[in-house]
C-alpha cells in the first residue's frame with residue numbers, strides 16, 4: 001500500500017470548472033434551496049419575492065428585521081441556502097444580524113442589500129461578514145448572476161482557515177512529466193477535499209440521475225460516516241449553534257454505566273481470513289482512493305503545530321481549542337491528549353483500515369462493481385486532478401454505483417478503532433460479559449482428495465438458518481436421518497459478540513452489506529451457523545390477521561387461517577421461550593413507547609425469543625455471547641442434534657441433483673464444495689428429500705443454478721424497505737446497552753386498507769448500523785455527532801411493501817427499487833416517529849434523509865407537533881422525501897422470492913412447500929412467503945417451515961409405509 005513508485009502523468013490539466021465563467025442559468029439544485037429574505041420594507045419584500053419566484057425559487061422565508069432573521073436562522077441553522085439581508089433596518093440592523101449569524105459559525109452566503117452603492121461602502125460590508133453586495137433597487141439580472149455565483153458555483157468564502165483547501169487559493173497546477181505516487185496523492189487530496197464537499201453540498205446534477213454528480217455525495221456519505229467513527233473532523237462547523245452540549249437532568253431512566261471493576265473477560269478474537277493476495281487496483285488508483293478518504297476526513301492540527309507543506313487541515317489555535325472543547329463537551333473522554341488524537345486521526349494512517357478496505361473490495365465486490373469503481377476513480381482522477389467533470393452519464397449504471405457502494409460498505413467495517421471508543425465510551429464487549437454454554441457440535445470432516453466424497457441421508461437441508469433449523473429438528477425427531485449443511489461456519493459463544501470488522505466478515509452474507517442493482521436499497525442478511533437467526537434482534541412477532549387473511553383468501557392458501565398454522569406459531573414461540581415478561585426496555589425503546597402513547601398512537605412491547613430470560617446485552621446483532629437468544633444455533637439445531645441430525649459447515653452447495661423417475665424430474669441430492677482450514681473437497685450428498693433453506697437471496701439462485709426454469713423463481717422479492725431517524729437526548733443514554741428491539745408502534749401499519757403501511761421500531765445501536773446511517777452536512781458535523789454518540793438512539797420506519805423486486809443468478813444481482821407507493825408509507829412512518837421523538841424528550845432530531853436538516857429542540861418551546869417551528873421543519877423534511885438516488889432505503893428482511901402459490905403458474909412452491917416442477921425438492925425459509933409478512937419475519941418463517949417439514953415427514957412416512 002505504500003506509495004513508492006513513480007508513474008506517468010496525463011497531459012496538463014485545464015482550468016477547474018469552478019474558475020470558469022458561469023452561465024447565468026440556475027440549476028435545479030440551486031432552485032431547490034431555501035432563501036431567507038431579511039427586509040423591513042414591504043414593497044421591497046414583495047418585489048424581491050416576486051423576482052425570486054420568477055427565477056424559479058419556491059421556498060422563500062421573509063423576516064421583517066435583523067432580529068427576526070437571526071431567530072429564524074437559529075431555529076434551523078442549516079435550512080437556508082442563502083440569505084438576502086437589508087443592511088439598515090429597525091430593531092436590529094443587517095450588519096448586526098450578519099455578525100450574529102457568523103458568530104454562530106454559519107457559513108451560509110449572505111448578500112447585503114443596500115442603497116449605499118459606492119464601491120467603498122460595498123467593500124466595507126465584505127469585511128463585516130457579508131459575502132456579496134447588491135444595490136437597491138435590486139435588478140433581476142444582477143440578482144440572478146449573484147445567485148448563480150453563490151448557489152451554483154459554491155465559491156468558497158474567503159475564510160483564511162479554509163483557504164488551504166480552496167480551489168481559488170490553489171494555483172493552477174503545472175504538470176511534471178512524471179510524478180511520484182506521493183505527490184499524486186497530495187495533489188489529489190487537496191483537490192478532492194474541495195470537490196467532495198462541493199459535490200456534497202451542491203449535489204450538482206450532471207447528466208443522468210445516475211451520474212457521478214448525485215452519486216458522489218451518496219457514496220461519500222457512508223464513507224465519511226464510517227471514517228468519522230475513527231474520529232476525525234473538519235473544523236469549520238465546530239461552533240454550529242446546534243452543537244448542543246448536554247447537562248439537563250434525565251427525564252427517562254438512563255442506562256447505568258457498569259459499576260465496580262470492568263469485567264476482565266471479553267470474547268476471544270476471531271481472526272480474519274488471510275488478506276487478499278494482490279490488488280485489482282493500480283498504485284495510482286489506490287492513491288486516489290486513499291486521497292479521497294483523507295481529503296474528506298483530514299488530519300486537523302493547530303497552526304502552532306502545523307508542518308509547512310503538509311496536507312494537514314490547519315486551523316488557528318483559538319479555533320482548535322474551541323473545536324476540541326465542542327468535541328469533548330458531550331463525549332466520554334475529555335482529556336486534551338485523547339481529543340488531539342481524535343482530531344489528528346486519518347484513515348490512511350491505519351494499515352488495518354487499508355487492509356479492511358482491500359478485503360472488502362477483493363472478496364465481496366463483484367468484478368463488474370470493481371471495474372465500475374475503477375472507472376469512478378479514473379473519472380475522479382480526470383475530474384479532480386485534471387480539473388474536469390466527466391460527462392458521466394455512462395459511469396453511473398450499476399457497475400460504478402455498485403462498486404462505490406461496495407467501497408462504502410468496506411469502510412463501514414473499518415471503524416471503532418482506538419479513538420471512537422475512547423471518545424464515546426463505547427465498548428464492543430457487553431457489560432458484565434460472561435459467555436454462555438456452547439453446544440458441542442460434531443461437524444463432518446473430510447480429507448483432501450480428488451474424488452468427490454459421497455454421503456447418503458434421508459433428508460439434506462441446505463442452510464442452517466431459521467427455516468432450515470426448525471425443519472431439521474422436526475425431521476430428525478420424526479426419525480429420519482438428516483444432514484444440515486451451511487456454507488458458513490459455527491462460532492461458539494466465547495467468540496461472540498464479535499467486533500464489527502470480524503462480525504461482518506464471519507456472520508453475514510457478502511461481508512456485511514450488499515446493495516441493489518440501482519443502489520436504491522442497501523440490504524443485510526446473516527450467513528453463519530444459524531443464519532439470520534443468530535445475528536438478529538430477537539423481535540418475535542406473529543403475523544397480523546389481515547396478512548393471514550390476504551394469504552388465505554386472496555392468494556387461495558387456506559393454511560394461513562387454520563388452527564394448524566396458529567398451532568405452529570404458538571409451538572415455535574413456546575420452544576424459544578418467546579415472551580414480553582422479562583423485557584426491560586432500553587432508553588430508546590422506552591422513548592418510543594411513551595412518546596407514541598403521549599400522541600395517542602398504539603405502541604406495545606415486542607416479545608423476545610430469549611428463552612424466558614431477561615437479555616439486554618445490546619450487542620448480539622454480532623452474535624449472542626450469552627447464548628440466551630434462541631437462534632437456530634442455540635435452539636433448533638441442538639434439538640436436531642439430540643435427535644440424531646448431522647451437520648456440515650463450510651459446505652457451499654452449488655446445485656441440486658436431479659434424476660428422471662417415472663417421467664418426473666426428481667431431486668436426488670446436492671453437490672458442492674466443502675472447505676475448512678485450507679482443505680477443499682467436493683462432496684455429493686444423496687438424499688430422498690432436499691430442502692432448500694438458503695434464505696430469500698440465495699434459495700432462488702440455487703434453484704436457478706440447478707437448471708430450473710419456472711419464471712417465478714427469484715421474482716416477487718419483498719424487502720420491507722426502511723428509512724431511519726436518530727435523535728440525541730440530554731441524558732446519558734449509552735445506547736449500546738440494553739435489549740435491542742422491544743417496542744413497536746403499529747398505528748400506521750395499514751394505511752391503504754389492504755395491510756400496507758409502516759411500523760416504527762428501535763434499531764440495534766452497534767455504531768456501524770446506526771451512526772453510519774446518520775444524515776450529515778460535512779465532515780465536522782459528523783465528527784461532533786460521533787463524539788456524542790452516547791446520547792443517541794436510532795429508529796426505523798419500515799413498510800410492508802406492496803411492490804416487488806427480483807433476485808437474478810446470472811449475473812448474480814438483486815433488483816429492487818422501493819416504489820413511490822411503498823416509500824410514501826416509510827416516509828409517513830418516519831414523520832410520525834419524528835413526532836414521537838419530539839414529545840419523547842429528544843434534544844436534536846436527525847432524519848437520515850440527505851438534504852433534511854436536523855431539528856434542534858428549543859427547550860423553552862412547548863414539545864408539541866403543532867409547534868409552528870417544528871411543523872414548518874417537518875414539512876421541509878417531507879418535501880426532501882426519500883426518493884432514490886438521493887436517499888437509499890435499508891432492508892434486513894427479505895421474503896417471497898420462491899413464493900408459495902395455490903396453482904403452478906403463480907409461484908415456485910405448492911402449499912406443501914414442494915417446488916412445482918419437481919419431486920422431492922422443497923423450499924422452507926422466508927422465500928416462500930406469499931407476500932411481505934408486515935412483521936419482523938422470523939416467527940412467520942419458523943411457523944411456515946414447521947408446517948412444511950411436519951407435512952413432509954408425514955408424507956415420507958406414508959410413502960415408506962411407516963406409521964404416522
Ligand SMILES: Cc1cc2nc3c(=O)[nH]c(=O)nc-3n(C[C@H](O)[C@H](O)[C@H](O)COP(=O)(O)OP(=O)(O)OC[C@H]3O[C@@H](n4cnc5c(N)ncnc54)[C@H](O)[C@@H]3O)c2cc1C
Pocket residue numbers: 462463464465466467468485486487488524525526527528529530531532533535536537538539540541621651652653654693694695696698699702741892893894924925926927935936937938939941
Ligand atoms: C440484522 C438483522 C436483524 C434482524 N432482526 C430480526 C428480528 O429481530 N426479528 C425477526 O423476526 N427477524 C429479524 N431479522 C430477519 C430474520 O433473521 C430473517 O428473516 C431470517 O433469518 C431468514 O431466515 P431464512 O430461513 O430465510 O434464512 P437465513 O436464516 O438467512 O439462513 C440462510 C442460510 O443459508 C446459508 N446458505 C445460503 N446459500 C447457501 C449455499 N449455496 N450452500 C450452503 N448454505 C447456504 C447461509 O449461509 C445462511 O446461513 C433480522 C435480520 C437481520 C439481517
